[in-house]
Amino acid sequence: MGTAAGDSGTEVFRSEFLRSLPARPLVGVRLATAGHHSKPTAATRCATPASTSQRCRVHFLRTCFPHIPERL
Numbered sequence: 001m002g003t004a005a006g007d008s009g010t011e012v013f014r015s016e017f018l019r020s021l022p023a024r025p026l027v028g029v030r031l032a033t034a035g036h037h038s039k040p041t042a043a044t045r046c047a048t049p050a051s052t053s054q055r056c057r058v059h060f061l062r063t064c065f066p067h068i069p070e071r072l
Contacts, residue, residue, distance in 0.1 A: 011043050018047030 006013040
């Protein structure tokens, strides 16, 4: 896909990176997978408005596991 160096915690950096992807030529993005953080989600919505965001499986499970009892 692509790489970039910068402050990945800022929405500005993520937005600029995502906007640069179609120039590579990555077009027709329909699904973006990332952790469930507000900045990557907002940047994805801004750069690829037609795409859907999905939370990655690892981050989803990290949220679920503390709520599952060790023994059923």
